[in-house]
Amino acid sequence: MPEDLSALDRPATVRHAEPEHAGVVLVDWMLGNSCNYACSYCPSALHDGSIRWQAATDILRFLDVLRRHYCGTLGRQVWLQFTGGEPSQHPRIDTILAEARARGFRSSLISNGGRTLRFWDRIAPLLDGMILTYHDEFADHARFLDLAVLLAEAMPLHINITIHPDRFDAILARALEISETVPLASISLKPLRIGFGTDPYAYTDDQRARMQAASRGAGPRGTTAPRGVMCAIAEDGRHAVQKAAAFLLTGRNRWHGYLCEAGIESLRVHADGRILRATCGVGGTLGRLGGPVDLPLSPVLCDRDACGCVADILITKRDIGALNRATGLA
Numbered sequence: 001m002p003e004d005l006s007a008l009d010r011p012a013t014v015r016h017a018e019p020e021h022a023g024v025v026l027v028d029w030m031l032g033n034s035c036n037y038a039c040s041y042c043p044s045a046l047h048d049g050s051i052r053w054q055a056a057t058d059i060l061r062f063l064d065v066l067r068r069h070y071c072g073t074l075g076r077q078v079w080l081q082f083t084g085g086e087p088s089q090h091p092r093i094d095t096i097l098a099e100a101r102a103r104g105f106r107s108s109l110i111s112n113g114g115r116t117l118r119f120w121d122r123i124a125p126l127l128d129g130m131i132l133t134y135h136d137e138f139a140d141h142a143r144f145l146d147l148a149v150l151l152a153e154a155m156p157l158h159i160n161i162t163i164h165p166d167r168f169d170a171i172l173a174r175a176l177e178i179s180e181t182v183p184l185a186s187i188s189l190k191p192l193r194i195g196f197g198t199d200p201y202a203y204t205d206d207q208r209a210r211m212q213a214a215s216r217g218a219g220p221r222g223t224t225a226p227r228g229v230m231c232a233i234a235e236d237g238r239h240a241v242q243k244a245a246a247f248l249l250t251g252r253n254r255w256h257g258y259l260c261e262a263g264i265e266s267l268r269v270h271a272d273g274r275i276l277r278a279t280c281g282v283g284g285t286l287g288r289l290g291g292p293v294d295l296p297l298s299p300v301l302c303d304r305d306a307c308g309c310v311a312d313i314l315i316t317k318r319d320i321g322a323l324n325r326a327t328g329l330a
């Protein structure tokens with residue numbers, strides 16, 4: 001059956017287009033809230049250093065908990081995606097990445113790339129992928145290009161380019177230069193959300209179309225990334241494949257009442273040590289880094305009006321009514 005965008009309106013299932021992505025628990029791990037940048041659109045709680053870096057001993061202990069639960073009990077691949085603040089600034093980042101590798105996990109960083117090329121050259125062998133985010137207010141453009149080339153040659157690289165509507169044309173020109181210089185990387189021009197919440201800034205239709213046109217999917221190394229695109233499937237088999245950003249831009253990110261694999265396919269470690277199923281916080285706190293943690297064995301019922309971030313959109317969800325009808329329970 002050909003793709004049909006009407007499948008997006010009330011899908012029975014939203015699942016990963018690549019089946020192997022469903023077998024990965026992606027741990028979105030905020031190591032702290034210190035950052036070497038202070039972007040104007042970033043809430044201060046995400047970069048002001050008000051929370052100390054997490055202790056390496058607590059981190060390494062939790063790596064063992066993850067291995068027992070997700071690899072042992074659930075038979076999943078663990079992929080750690082470290083964020084911050086700026087995760088490359090954690091004083092023990094080399095050790096954390098080496099210990100993750102020793103446990104058979106995969107690791108990547110979401111980073112502004114602000115550290116030296118020598119630093120990145122040193123830790124590149126410990127990384128399985130990298131998401132670089134270009135923030136035009138602080139990025140050293142020439143050095144960013146050098147770093148992107150270095151990383152793209154070593155691992156799958158995705159580049160997010162944040163594009164503020166007030167500086168749209170200037171940032172778009174930079175984005176096109178990055179795109180030409182680093183052909184191996186996938187690229188997303190990201191609509192910014194006000195205060196990093198659920199509502200995007202007021203982009204014109206033309207700006208949205210140009211952002212989509214300048215973005216491109218995975219390059220030749222991209223097949224090992226932990227996440228890709230999602231496929232929405234209606235009860236009658238109509239289906240449509242979409243990028244997470246497209247769900248956000250079109251407002252088709254509302255799955256209240258769906259059964260969601262948050263906590264099975266995803267985990268969120270907050271900078272203050274709280275452990276949640278996903279960024280949304282549905283299902284409540286599972287425990288704390290350095291203390292007891294009760295990791296889930298089953299999915300959770302979504303009680304939110306909107307699924308507000310890309311990481312949460314990239315989790316399998318099933319309409320419980322359609323699920324019951326399919327299994328003869330309704």
Ligand code: SF4
Binds near residue numbers: 047
């Ligand atoms: S680089 Fe990221 S964490 Fe740091 S200030 Fe900018 S948006 Fe916030």
Ligand code: SF4
Binds near residue numbers: 255260262
């Ligand atoms: S808001 Fe949370 S529970 Fe709801 S669909 Fe998104 S990730 Fe799942």
